[in-house]
Amino acid sequence: MRYDLVDLRLFVHIVAEGSITGGAERMHLSLPSASARVRSLEHHAGVALLVRGRRGVRPTPAGTALARHARDVLTQTTRLEGAVASYSRSPVAPVILLAGSSAMHRLVPQALISFLREHPDLDVAAAEQRTPRTVRMLADGEADLGIVLDEEAHGCGLELNPLVDDSLVVIGQAGGVLSGRTEVGYQEVAEHPLIGLDAGSALQRWIEVSLGPLAPVVRYGTVVADLNTLVALAAAGVGLAVVPRLAVDPGEQFEICDLQDAWARRHLSLCWGSTVRSSPEATRALAEHIQRCARDRDRDRRG
Template identity: 70%
Template sequence: MRYDLDDLRLFVHVVTEGSITAGARRMHLSLPSASARVRSLEHHAGVELLVRGRRGVRPTPAGSTLARHARDVLDQTVRMESAVAGYVRPSVAPLVLLAGGSAMHRLVPQALAAFLRERPEVDVTVAERRTPQTLHLLADGGADLGIVLDGESRDSGLRTERLGDDSIVVIGQAGGVLAERATMTYREVAEHPLVGLDAQSSLQQWIEKHLGAHAPAARYRTLVGDLTTLIALVAAGVGLAVVPRRAIPPELALDVRELQDPWARRHHLLCWGTRSPSSPAALAALAEHLRAASR
């Protein structure tokens, strides 16, 4: 026996609403058309599916069984269509977003998740780059948007706007060696065992660049590849760490102290590339999600 999906959808609506009239309305059908479809279902099933009364309809045992299986069939159909749609090539080229390690930790994932749910027809290519590399690619048309640091993006000639604070702080286990301190210099921080990011990370390279040749000798208990692991080790009491304030999960109990060094105060900027995007509206939407995530 073959069933029409629209007939099954109508029957589920009728059973849910308890009324053929209401089911017809949900399917944008006339009442005579909906009634004919229901009668056709009963004819093909060879059994009465609805008990009709002055106050509406209710399913017979056979009707309840059909409605239950119809819901399963319709749910499976939606999943099938969604799975197949995942192979459809988007009609526009992917947007390209570049950002440093700090922004990639929480800001970019939060904005990207909201944007991709809202715009299923648009893909986004994301890559971690230091600010000089990001500015070069944006200027050469190799990217659409970038999140850069204010101190390294002056005189770029590119359109920018302030996105949010990205100051560097020192963190330690709650109630540990930072408990009695209000602020510290990096040189004082380096007197304690540290946990750091590996040498290839954009944040570690940025810190070492500003410390220069006069950087104090520091003992790193370990070097890790991401901020999530770094912060977890600090919370466990392995050592202190220097991280962007915005990377610290608000629910995590840590001692957080300002760094007195001038280079520790910095801001994120949103920066636009020079190429014409294939979808200006999508680019504007991505920028708005980045603004929202930075608040």
């Protein structure tokens, strides 16, 4: 049996919408035309693909199998079209995105997943950079977008769009010393064994510079190289850890407390380059994905 791509796409939409009407609207087809295509699919398959009801339709086991494989076929077709089309269009320079470690931990990967799925013909080069370096590269036309600490980038002369709260918080093992607390001062946190990042990391330098010469004596029982390891060890009870709020997954099982100290309050902004080096449309689309992901994370955090 030969399958028509329009029929497969229509069937996938019908299953997703739970109705033939909804699928037809997604495909900009009339209801009679969509119904005829479904009947033709079932006729050639020799088996019912949908169970009709007063409240819509649902797939039969055969329909579920068809929808699953149809999605795979349509995905591969999109990739095929993109691969062939790349030879007929002018090459577009990749969008260069720079961000600090907290944004690169979760926000940037989430944004890139949705962006690249929707724009398989575009490329992105993402790299981790501290805010001062990111601002310099954006000002010099060496990058398109940057996710920067607003407190460090304010007054840089580039366009800044507020993005998301990235204040520092303290995390520890569930049921541990932070249990029942909603906020705590760094002076008290420093009385417990801590897990820290390498001395050269942007986060560690931010903490040390913010504390200044009056910083309390801290005992770092463990020092690691990345936020993933830091969060995992804190959740396992190795010690407490000071991390950006953006690095915390609301679904993870550990205690979390806000830091009371004023220096711990930070915000991230989206910073635009001074010149257009990649496609303006691609850059704008990526910026919108980043902003959308930031809003989603903030909504999930607030519950």
